[in-house]
Amino acid sequence: MSGISLTAPLPKASRGERPFALENADHERLLNMIVALMAEVSVLLDQQDTMRRLLVAKGVVGDEEIAHFQPDSEAAAERGAKRAAFIERVMRIVLADAERAGRDDMSYEDVLAMVSRRTPA
Amino acid sequence: MSALRPLPHAMSARPDADEQSRLDFAVAFKHLLRGPLKSAIPRIFEERAKLDWAAKHGRAPETWREVGDALTDDLTYRWWSALSRAQQEYYVDVTSTVCERQLPDLIGRYKAIAGNARHGTLTLDPDVTIPPYQSGVDIHCVPGSYFLERTEDDVWAGARSDLGSFVFIMGRNGPLCDDKGQAGVAFLKERFPDFSPKTILDMGCTVGMSTLPYVDAYPDVEVHAIDLSAPSLRFAHARAESLGKAVHFRQANAEHTPYEDESFDLVVSHIMLHEVSATALDAILVECHRLLKPGGIMLHVEVPVRRKDPLDQFLWNWDATNNNEPFWSTLAEMDLRAPAVRAGFDAGSVFETDIPSLTTQGSVWLGYGARKAGDTQ
Numbered sequence: 244m245s246g247i248s249l250t251a252p253l254p255k256a257s258r259g260e261r262p263f264a265l266e267n268a269d270h271e272r273l274l275n276m277i278v279a280l281m282a283e284v285s286v287l288l289d290q291q292d293t294m295r296r297l298l299v300a301k302g303v304v305g306d307e308e309i310a311h312f313q314p315d316s317e318a319a320a321e322r323g324a325k326r327a328a329f330i331e332r333v334m335r336i337v338l339a340d341a342e343r344a345g346r347d348d349m350s351y352e353d354v355l356a357m358v359s360r361r362t363p364a
Numbered sequence: 365m366s367a368l369r370p371l372p373h374a375m376s377a378r379p380d381a382d383e384q385s386r387l388d389f390a391v392a393f394k395h396l397l398r399g400p401l402k403s404a405i406p407r408i409f410e411e412r413a414k415l416d417w418a419a420k421h422g423r424a425p426e427t428w429r430e431v432g433d434a435l436t437d438d439l440t441y442r443w444w445s446a447l448s449r450a451q452q453e454y455y456v457d458v459t460s461t462v463c464e465r466q467l468p469d470l471i472g473r474y475k476a477i478a479g480n481a482r483h484g485t486l487t488l489d490p491d492v493t494i495p496p497y498q499s500g501v502d503i504h505c506v507p508g509s510y511f512l513e514r515t516e517d518d519v520w521a522g523a524r525s526d527l528g529s530f531v532f533i534m535g536r537n538g539p540l541c542d543d544k545g546q547a548g549v550a551f552l553k554e555r556f557p558d559f560s561p562k563t564i565l566d567m568g569c570t571v572g573m574s575t576l577p578y579v580d581a582y583p584d585v586e587v588h589a590i591d592l593s594a595p596s597l598r599f600a601h602a603r604a605e606s607l608g609k610a611v612h613f614r615q616a617n618a619e620h621t622p623y624e625d626e627s628f629d630l631v632v633s634h635i636m637l638h639e640v641s642a643t644a645l646d647a648i649l650v651e652c653h654r655l656l657k658p659g660g661i662m663l664h665v666e667v668p669v670r671r672k673d674p675l676d677q678f679l680w681n682w683d684a685t686n687n688n689e690p691f692w693s694t695l696a697e698m699d700l701r702a703p704a705v706r707a708g709f710d711a712g713s714v715f716e717t718d719i720p721s722l723t724t725q726g727s728v729w730l731g732y733g734a735r736k737a738g739d740t741q
Contacts, residue, residue: 246468250516253464255457259501259688264436264445269437271446276449282389282458289385 368535370527374606375473375519375599377527380626383462387527391534392453397451401681405435409675413438421526428677435678447685449505455531456506458526467515470599474519477602483610485599488594489622492615497641498592501688504532510570510593522599537573539722543573544634547729548665549581551600551719552630557659561629563587563653566649568592568636569619571599572611572677574665577648578632579609589626590616619647625656629740634665637732638692645695649707658738662709665719669696702734709734 254258265271299306314322348359368391370376377388409431415421417434419423425434435441463470494511502509503618506528510521529541537543552559560582566575569589570573579587591597604611606726616622631652637645652662669692671677677696684693704714719731 247471247515249467251514253460254512256505257456257505257507257688259505259513262448262686264442264450264686266442270451274446275450275453278447278454281393282386284736285389285392286382289388290382292605293381350651356511359635 370530370535370541372497373521373540374477374573375470375526375603376643376672377459377463377470377515377523379527383458383465385532386458387455388509389460390451390458390531393451394455394534397444397448399717401440401447403711404440404677405438405444406675408438408440409435410427411476420691425474426674428671428674428681429555429680431674432681435662445682447612447684448682452687454504454548456504456528459524459528459531460507460588462527463520466523467520469520470519470523471515471517474598474602475517477605478598481601481605482683483605483608483725485602485612486597487612488597489615490594492592492617493496493643494592495617495619495641496553497644497691498639501690503686503688504528509590510596513595517598518595518656519602521593521595522571522597522603523680524572525594526599529571529573536724536727537721540576541573542577542667543721543723545577547719547723548574548634548663548731550575550722551642551717551731552717553581553585553660555715559630559661561660563628563657564630565590565621565623565628567621567633567652568639569600569634570596572613574632574634575611576607576609578630579611585721586610586612588612588614588619588623589697590614590618593623602702619644619651621651621655623655625654626660629660630658630663631660634666635667637664637666637671638689638695641691642694642698646706649703649709653708653736655738656737657740659740660736662704662736663733666732667692668696668718669693670716670726670730671696704734708736710737711738 265270265274295306298304299309322355372378377462391456392736408624413434414424425431443693498509498511498731506559508521510525512518512521514520526541529537533541538546562582562585564578564582564585564587566587566589567570569575569591569595570587574589575589587610589600590613591600592615594615597615600611601613604613616623618633618640633648637648640648656662669680671680681696683689684691701711701714701717706713711737715733717731719727721727721729
């Protein structure tokens with residue numbers, strides 16, 4: 244930080260035991276992450292709105308033009324791929340579970356036992 | 365939903381566009397929690413939780429603790445509570461980091477304004493210690509609370525309070541967040557129309573939001589304000605100067621202030637009592653009595669924590685267990701007349717009343733106070 248020197252970084256944990264209302268505290272930790280992510284999506288929507296308004300105000304494009312924009316086939320394909328990748332990123336753990344369910348993986352314990360077992364020559 | 369903005373002053377933290385978006389999100393999210401989610405709870409209680417509890421206990425829940433026992437396992441209550449805590453921590457984090465980013469600039473502004481003070485004064489006392497009821501937990505879950513000081517002339521805690529209060533109350537206490545002070549003044553003028561104090565002390569003033577309305581309330585009045593927090597007082601001093609209000613700020617503990625006996629006509633506080641302790645409350649009332657001139661008035665404007673309905677009380681007490689407000693639910697239940705009488709006030713002069721908010725229709729503050737015996741000078 245320019246100009247001043249701080250004796251310590253800004254603390255992130257308030258003094259006082261943190262209560263958890265959900266039955267599983269880890270679920271509630273995830274919930275807190277989701278709230279923060281929801282906020283960032285909200286920030287992005289605001290940014291997007293700012294860009295649109297600036298573009299319209301400066302006469303670069305019209306509001307109508309943005310509202311009725313139709314991507315050409317190349318743009319539509321790129322957009323579609325990005326959209327699918329985004330959904331896959333968010334849904335990764337569920338997709339992975341489904342993929343794993345269709346395989347006949349050796350259990351991790353079996354793998355551990357296998358690699359740890361010293362087979363006599 | 366229209367986004368409310370505080371009235372900027374020379375000490376205001378200035379969020380950039382993305383930071384403002386985060387603050388707007390925090391407010392919009394809180395509206396959802398307080399609206400559709402929280403308002404579903406009474407119906408759930410009446411139609412489900414209350415009946416389940418009654419089936420187990422052979423009678424309906426009667427106290428707020430029993431209501432709580434009936435509700436804490438309810439899915440909607442649990443999610444509302446979890447989300448409310450998450451919202452609180454989120455908005456605290458955002459307001460904290462906004463002020464952290466601007467700290468060098470804020471300190472620079474403080475030094476420029478304080479170095480040129482024309483209206484009031486600031487007196488800090490490094491010997492003031494933080495009492496255990498303030499150091500035990502960080503009130504409102506603000507890491508570092510009111511007392512974080514990490515550099516010379518630190519104003520971070522004050523800047524965060526100034527920005528945070530407005531966001532926390534979702535703009536409903538007016539553009540300068542001064543409804544508690546404005547409502548206190550309006551109450552005093554209505555209830556004591558002939559009372560015109562010349563000297564006023566505001567206890568636990570933080571950044572002086574509620575202090576400033578008293579400056580213009582009475583002619584030729586001298587306003588003093590105390591707080592435990594040096595960073596809040598620095599900020600308060602510069603804030604008051606920038607708004608052209610004469611206040612004499614001093615770092616002091618409301619339990620034992622450095623002022624002489626009978627120094628003030630009026631002693632006030634705003635949402636301070638719920639952040640102390642039962643022992644400190646006694647000491648503070650004794651101090652108020654000592655500081656008042658004969659005929660002087662003590663007025664504490666508080667959060668309306670004392671509810672009539674046990675369900676309402678349980679929901680109000682959420683802050684006690686979930687937002688680091690340990691004394692809140694005790695204050696809600698205790699006899700307030702006795703400590704005032706023990707402090708020396710006549711029982712007949714002690715009052716406890718609703719004080720209407722001037723900015724939020726239908727909303728009230730709790731007004732608690734007493735008048736010292738004797739004739740006004």
